[in-house]
Amino acid sequence: MTMAETPDMVDVTETSADDPRFFEACRMAEALVFASAQPVSETFLTERLPRGVDVALVMATLRNDYTARGIHLVRIEGHWAFRTAPDLSFALRSDEREPKKLSRAALEVLAIIAYHQPVTRAEIEDIRGVQTSRGTLDVLMEAGWVRFRGRRRTPGRPVTFGTTRDFLDHFGLEEVRDLPGLEELRGAGLLTGRMPPNFNIPSPLSDDELTEDEDPLTQLDLEELGLLTPGGKEEE
């Protein structure tokens, strides 16, 4: 059987098939990445491989070697890892290893953070139209998918959230810009932080702050609202 040899020879002959040093570098890189369960950074590989070797070319060659195999070499934000081929999922899948199920709310928050990052909590709540319940962000951070990124340079300096490399690894993405449908959403203007002009819609309230909400209310509405007690919150 020939599957190991097929794809790589093309690349290697072009560039450095005759160079035993390049071949050795490939073997070393392969072993280094293979040994680790975690993605290995290109910086680390550069340090470990013989000096002067084109690491990018080494990795491209290796990736090519594995395209048809049962294991793939994948790149995640400048880090490399071996992963089983996705099409073999059926053969490997086992229910015991099923990752923890996320609540709908947590999943929604995760998607918003992924597509809108860096995003503040207020923006997440604006998009969802509800307050984020305690525990939702916590769960995502504990899973290692979401992290504090920094602070927005606006008054109040709100903290922003973003996704992690583990997030990309988990969902099989090389980079954030590989998120499914990202470009279309951006093109449709659905990812801009800015609202259309004159945007004005009630934002989620903390329970008792009925009166705080503002202009569009008519006197009649206010009277009606006063008659009704605020009920419980709807979050998860």
Place this chain on the structure above:
Amino acid sequence: MTMAETPDMVDVTETSADDPRFFEACRMAEALVFASAQPVSETFLTERLPRGVDVALVMATLRNDYTARGIHLVRIEGHWAFRTAPDLSFALRSDEREPKKLSRAALEVLAIIAYHQPVTRAEIEDIRGVQTSRGTLDVLMEAGWVRFRGRRRTPGRPVTFGTTRDFLDHFGLEEVRDLPGLEELRGAGLLTGRMPPNFNIPSPLSDDELTEDEDPLTQLDLEELGLLTPGGKEEE
């Protein structure tokens, strides 16, 4: 897939090379061995691979594929496993110690220094409510995350601690001011439950400048500190 087929010893070389079923079986075996935490028995492989496939041949083929690579497929007491090629051990051997998890006490002290800097050892102990062992600060200094900042202009002129540039790098912060505040910790579900009304979390200052009640460390101080075990300065 045709189930009628039976393992055919005679046909072996003929079928294997071009048979897409055999090729698929190789990919599956490869992925199964790769993903398994233990060496995989041939019995297990036989159960998982498509019926009628010659498992021994599959494994022999795979082993052959990997002979020249940086990874080898090895057979250990009738079980199969991938191992990095023995001749590459020089490249893989790591002189780095395996990273140790920071102890809970160290995490707490580090966090207090980050949030409350500049902070003296006595203040750290006051916040934690327990004495800080000498080793804890040593560990943090050794990790390069904590440094002496200066001296407080109070009786006894206690040394103040702060975080380092490496600290920011390691934890992915641009500046100390990016550490989340009370509302954000609460919002992320890290702080729960009722908090006393006067509860607050300091907003750390930019870490470079000395505060008004701090004196810079003089040459003498440095010598003194250098002579003493780090962290052993104050009340031990």
Place this chain on the structure above:
Amino acid sequence: MAEGQKPASAPLEKLWDADAERGVSEPALLIDVAGFEGPLDLLLHLARTQKVDLSRISVLALAEQYLTFVEQARAIRIELAADYLVMAAWLAYLKSRLLIPQQPKDGEPTGEEMAQSLAFRLKRLEAMRNAAEKLVNRDRLGRDVFPRGAPELIPVERRSAFEASLYDLLTAYAALRQRQAVTNVVIARRKVWSLVEARTLLSRMVGEISDWVSLDIYLARYAADPQERRTMIASAFAASLEMARERKIEIRQDGAFTPIFMRPGEKAADLSEGSTPL
């Protein structure tokens, strides 16, 4: 809703499916908002029942649907969360702006602009829902795709010999501060005035006064915290009974629940040397 009928819980979806066929006036509609994550979620659900592309929904019809829903909820006295009602008010306003076109005034959005904004928000929420679904159905590590099962732990790549994430750090800090805060609360709560303390206080009072003084007013000087007042009054009253028995003070109350007055008793002199009794 028909009288006497017992409201049972039914998903809202039923409500609107039924409406599409039977008209809104149909009685006995049962409402359940438990499945919805706030008014925007509900609105998105209603918009979907229009069965058109979100960019072509009729915001006016949507507003009416929502308002009808809120009306019905009120009719059967369902307590709606405040944000549902705020949304209703906003939609009522939007509806009026859409029905009675006004000259755009400075800074005030036109009805169309408001409608566009709402449609935008619904589209954005739906887009994120779809994105979440796509994400969760990808080939996921640990479910569809697997890492090396027996890592050899060789290429450990760490700049630092120690491992900790920001999450670890913040969790530790939050837990610590919380722990300490709780301890503090316990200490703070221990503010119960003992009889001894109350007696000392009363003794001091007796030293200062010569005639009837309202206990409440006197104590108010010491109890800044209203929560403390209660225990103070209770202890002071108990102590005062004892002191009255010893004839160190006299107590007077004109009626139930009226203020309690006190003045030094015959033996008040025993209490405080430095002051002049009576």
